[in-house]
Amino acid sequence: LPSEKSTSGGATNGLEEQLRALQQDLDAEELDLFKSVLDIERKKLHMKRPRGVPLEIEEEIKRVIK
Amino acid sequence: VKLVSLKMTNFRQFAGEQTLRFASDDQRNITVIFGANGAGKTTILNAFVWTLFGEFTPDLEHPERLINDSVWAEAKSGEIVEASCDVAFEHAGCFYSASRKVEARAGADEPQTVDPSGTLTLMIRDASGETLPSHNPKDVIDQILPHRLHQFFFFNGERIERLAQESAFEEIEEATKTLLGLEVLERAERHLDKAAISFEKELAVVGSDEARGIASELESAREQQGKLRDEKEEAAREEKGCDELRIAVEEELRSLEGAKVLQDRRDDLERELSRSRDRVKQLRQERNGQLARRGFQALLGSLGADVEKRIGDLESSGELPAPYKESFIDDLLQKGECICGAPLESGESGYEQVVAYREKAGAGETEQALIAIKTHAGYVDSQRLETNRVVMDLTQQLGESSASVAQCEERLSEISRELSGLPSEEIGRLEARHRELVEKGKEAAAKRSKAVHEFERCGERLKDLEKELAAVEARDERAALAQSRATVARRLSSLAASIYGLFQESVRSRLDEKIKETFRSISYKEREPELNERFELRLWDTSGNKKIASIKSTGENQILSLSFVGGLASLAREFEQEGEGSTAVDSLLRGQGGIYPVVVDAAFGNLDSDYRQDVARALPRLAPQAVILVSKAQASGEVLSELKDFIGAAYSITYYTTKADEDDDVTFDGRSYPYRRSITDGLERAEVCRLDESPTSK
Numbered sequence: 001l002p003s004e005k006s007t008s009g010g011a012t013n014g015l016e017e018q019l020r021a022l023q024q025d026l027d028a029e030e031l032d033l034f035k036s037v038l039d040i041e042r043k044k045l046h047m048k049r050p051r052g053v054p055l056e057i058e059e060e061i062k063r064v065i066k
Numbered sequence: 067v068k069l070v071s072l073k074m075t076n077f078r079q080f081a082g083e084q085t086l087r088f089a090s091d092d093q094r095n096i097t098v099i100f101g102a103n104g105a106g107k108t109t110i111l112n113a114f115v116w117t118l119f120g121e122f123t124p125d126l127e128h129p130e131r132l133i134n135d136s137v138w139a140e141a142k143s144g145e146i147v148e149a150s151c152d153v154a155f156e157h158a159g160c161f162y163s164a165s166r167k168v169e170a171r172a173g174a175d176e177p178q179t180v181d182p183s184g185t186l187t188l189m190i191r192d193a194s195g196e197t198l199p200s201h202n203p204k205d206v207i208d209q210i211l212p213h214r215l216h217q218f219f220f221f222n223g224e225r226i227e228r229l230a231q232e233s234a235f236e237e238i239e240e241a242t243k244t245l246l247g248l249e250v251l252e253r254a255e256r257h258l259d260k261a262a263i264s265f266e267k268e269l270a271v272v273g274s275d276e277a278r279g280i281a282s283e284l285e286s287a288r289e290q291q292g293k294l295r296d297e298k299e300e301a302a303r304e305e306k307g308c309d310e311l312r313i314a315v316e317e318e319l320r321s322l323e324g325a326k327v328l329q330d331r332r333d334d335l336e337r338e339l340s341r342s343r344d345r346v347k348q349l350r351q352e353r354n355g356q357l358a359r360r361g362f363q364a365l366l367g368s369l370g371a372d373v374e375k376r377i378g379d380l381e382s383s384g385e386l387p388a389p390y391k392e393s394f395i396d397d398l399l400q401k402g403e404c405i406c407g408a409p410l411e412s413g414e415s416g417y418e419q420v421v422a423y424r425e426k427a428g429a430g431e432t433e434q435a436l437i438a439i440k441t442h443a444g445y446v447d448s449q450r451l452e453t454n455r456v457v458m459d460l461t462q463q464l465g466e467s468s469a470s471v472a473q474c475e476e477r478l479s480e481i482s483r484e485l486s487g488l489p490s491e492e493i494g495r496l497e498a499r500h501r502e503l504v505e506k507g508k509e510a511a512a513k514r515s516k517a518v519h520e521f522e523r524c525g526e527r528l529k530d531l532e533k534e535l536a537a538v539e540a541r542d543e544r545a546a547l548a549q550s551r552a553t554v555a556r557r558l559s560s561l562a563a564s565i566y567g568l569f570q571e572s573v574r575s576r577l578d579e580k581i582k583e584t585f586r587s588i589s590y591k592e593r594e595p596e597l598n599e600r601f602e603l604r605l606w607d608t609s610g611n612k613k614i615a616s617i618k619s620t621g622e623n624q625i626l627s628l629s630f631v632g633g634l635a636s637l638a639r640e641f642e643q644e645g646e647g648s649t650a651v652d653s654l655l656r657g658q659g660g661i662y663p664v665v666v667d668a669a670f671g672n673l674d675s676d677y678r679q680d681v682a683r684a685l686p687r688l689a690p691q692a693v694i695l696v697s698k699a700q701a702s703g704e705v706l707s708e709l710k711d712f713i714g715a716a717y718s719i720t721y722y723t724t725k726a727d728e729d730d731d732v733t734f735d736g737r738s739y740p741y742r743r744s745i746t747d748g749l750e751r752a753e754v755c756r757l758d759e760s761p762t763s764k
Contacts, residue, residue: 022564026557034558037258041250053253054260057555061261065551 033064067211068691069663070154070161074113076134077149079106079721079752086110086754088663089714090691096712097693099754100701100732101719102742106752107695108222110719111667113151115220117166118207120183123667125222129182132168136749141172149180157210161191164207211662214244218631219662219689224671227623229630230603238630239601242573245638251566258559263288265552266535273538273545280535287531291524298517301510308507315500325485325493332481339474345467353460356453363450370447377440387433388426395424532556573637574601580633588625588684590676595626603630621673628681632688635662639690663691670700682708698732698741706734716757724750732757 023031040056073085088097101107112126122129131138133149141147150167168184188203200206211219218241228234243249263285270281319329380386398420402410410417485497536553578597585595592609605626638660669685670678682705685692696705718732720740731738734757 018568019565022561022568026561030554030558033554034561037254037558037562038250041254041257045250045253054257054264057254057257058261058264061265061551061555065547065554 029064033061036060036064067660067662068156069665069693070156071152072110072113072154073152074110075150076137076147077113077151078109078132078134079104079750080109080754081134081136081749081751082753084752084754086717087715088691088693091714092690094712094714095689095691096686096709097691097715097717098701098709098713099693099695099717099719100698100734100741100757101695101752102697102721102730105719105721105742107667107697107719109752110695111220111222111665114153114665115216116182116184117151117153117164117186118211119213119216120166120186120204121216122182123217123220123222123225125225130179131177132180132182132184133170133178134751135178136751138172138178140749143173145172146170147172150184159193161197162206162210163189164203165189210660212244212660214240215634215662218634220665221631222667222671223624223628223669226627226631226666229627230605230623235600235602238597238603241634242577242601243570245573245634245641248566248569248573251562251569255559255562255566258555258562262552262555262559265548265555268548269535269545269552272542272548277535277538277545277549280531280538284528284531284535287524287528291521291528294517294521294524298514298521301514301517305507305510305514308503308510312500312503312507315496315503319485319493319496319500322490322493322496324488324490325496328481328485332478335474335478335481339471339478342467342470342474346464346471349460349464349467353457353464356457356460360449360453363446363453366446366450368447370443370445370450373443374440374447377436377443380436386436390423390427391430392424392427393430395420395427399424571599574599576640577633577637580636581629584632584636584684584688585626585629587687588629588677588680589622590680591622593622595629597630603627621677624671624673625677625681628684628688631664632684635664635689638662661690663693664689665693665695667695668700669694669696670705675702675704678702679704679708682706685709686712698730710735718755718757719752720755721752722750724748 026034037057037060040053040060044053068090069088070090071085071087073083074080075083086097086099089095099107099110101110108123108126112122115121115123116132133147137149138147146169148167148169150165152163152165154161154163156162164186165188166184166186168180168182170178170180186203188200188206189197190200190206191197217237229238243252266281266284270278270285273281316329316332319325320333377386398404399410399417404410404416404420408416410420482497482501485500486494488494536549536556538549574597581595581597581603585593592607594606594608596604596606598604603626605622642660666685670681673681678700685694686709694709701709716734718734718739718741721742722745723742724745726744728742728744730742732741733739737757739755739757
């Protein structure tokens with residue numbers, strides 16, 4: 001998930017290592033699913049009362065885990 | 067975001083149409099607007115907040131009177147009268163024009179009561195030059211200028227000091243969350259949990275007896291957790307409510323002649339109490355740390371000294387080092403000859419004697435180890451004594467600080483008794499209310515702590531049950547599928563929570579650095595701000611050998627809060643730059659960031675002249691664009707001389723008053739402009755005047 005580029009944050013490299021460690025137990029399919037979930041959330045973030053997000057996520061999980 | 071212009075039409079003090087254009091040049095990024103008290107500075111700040119967010123700052127009085135009073139008074143009965151504001155801004159290559167309007171039908175001599183929410187429209191001109199209306203203007207604006215952040219970028223300088231107070235820490239945490247885009251992860255965690263629950267419910271229907279049992283246990287534990295969450299939130303709200311009411315009562319007491327001195331003393335004591343409590347907390351943490359790292363030494367007793375003595379005794383008696391080594395005896399036995407030349411044969415007395423010597427011989431490794439132990443034994447003992455001294459010292463300090471807490475509490479009770487004993491009924495009533503609120507606040511705090519503890523325990527139980535459920539073998543294909551979906555949802559929810567924690571800490575520490583940087587560029591005192599792990603904004607006095615909590619004046623609170631705003635704006639810019647060119651997921655995890663302008667009313671309100679100059683020096687660097695609303699007195703010589711190279715646009719709000727002989731001018735760049743004018747037409751109003759046009763004199 002994290003990009004390789006370094007940033008002005010200084011501590012960002014350490015952060016990326018920790019992020020990688022968090023993700024190492026997940027397989028590629030699960031990681032893709034996680035990205036999809038974040039995309040769904042991002043699209044609905046600025047809606048005041050987003051409807052059906054849990055359902056949409058549920059459908060996405062069903063689509064991937066068959 | 068770059069502010070381009072603000073147009074106000076019949077809005078509050080401003081009759082007719084008034085337009086301001088803002089400086090946005092990289093070098094000259096400041097727009098200064100001069101205005102007398104009541105002329106309309108706060109109205110201009112609110113024109114932004116109202117147009118963009120449909121809200122007002124807390125210091126705006128009578129928000130139901132948005133239409134200019136003179137226009138309202140002159141309207142014929144039944145006539146529709148309106149007021150509106152238009153904010154034009156640029157963002158990411160597009161031009162936006164946000165407009166909010168209210169209208170009301172005038173009635174004969176009826177006071178004005180309009181619904182202040184008004185109607186918002188947003189026109190967007192994209193890079194192709196096409197202008198189209200937005201169908202969801204509120205969402206679009208929220209995406210560009212997050213609602214949660216507006217109070218940090220559109221604010222009253224005199225009131226911004228509240229950010230340094232405890233009641234604002236939650237807002238600070240929320241703002242940081244928005245800045246980083248953590249809401250996405252927060253929601254993902256919540257929604258993945260819901261999805262997991264749904265799959266677990268399915269499993270409860272189609273799974274084995276064991277799975278069904280665990281799933282139903284899970285369901286009731288979750289219900290219990292929901293109740294506990296409500297309880298802790300309710301208690302937190304109650305606690306906050308009590309605090310706010312208590313602060314309001316204290317404010318009232320401060321305004322009463324007879325109670326002012328005692329209330330001021332109480333304020334000092336409250337600060338001292340807070341410092342002593344912080345000190346107790348810090349000392350406890352320090353002592354716990356010492357005990358966790360070195361506490362085992364206490365269990366060693368005099369072991370170190372005993373070992374040292376025993377080895378010393380062995381050395382004195384010549385047993386250590388041993389006169390001969392095991393390997394020497396083994397060699398003799400192997401050769402079958404003693405050093406005296408006598409043969410050594412198994413079963414004979416000489417042989418047996420030499421074997422017996424072997425028992426007394428020293429092993430090289432053991433002796434080396436004993437020598438090393440002797441060296442360490444002395445060190446262990448001195449360390450034990452040192453730890454003992456440090457812990458005793460901390461305990462003594464803890465005792466002193468605890469005594470200081472008790473003393474402060476006792477003196478606070480005395481003040482409360484003194485206030486209650488004053489002859490004024492009003493003071494007595496307020497003090498009784500104060501006592502009641504303090505007690506209620508304490509009860510709410512205790513209730514919250516209990517609920518938090520139980521909530522955490524329930525969370526642990528839930529995790530265990532989830533693990534148990536994942537371990538149960540599925541009965542058939544359908545159950546297996548529901549189970550793996552539930553497991554995946556749980557794993558991803560937990561990943562979202564972990565990344566959330568990681569990012570929150572990362573952004574907090576970066577923001578802490580930015581605040582320190584900004585503060586250093588403003589304040590000349592030896593103080594260090596800190597945004598700690600609990601998102602509390604603190605100020606430390608670093609002038610002595612030890613870092614102690616600083617006694618903050620209103621001015622210092624203001625500087626601290628401005629440093630927070632500057633730090634936030636600077637970090638937002640960094641996030642924006644880091645986000646450029648990264649993939650969608652990267653930018654999601656990196657936070658949204660943004661380039662935000664600041665609009666500050668009364669930026670120098672409570673500050674003395676030194677601080678004013680420092681803030682003036684910091685303002686051009688606080689944000690890429692700043693609009694500053696000041697009275698003539700606030701923007702005295704040193705302020706303008708600091709700002710002069712950065713001012714790209716300047717305005718005066720000319721206030722037309724019906725009071726006679728009130729004419730006054732503001733001088734800018736060597737010229738005078740109308741600041742206040744007495745009029746005889748009876749229509750009090752304000753107008754804006756650009757300060758490079760129509761001077762009253764040169």
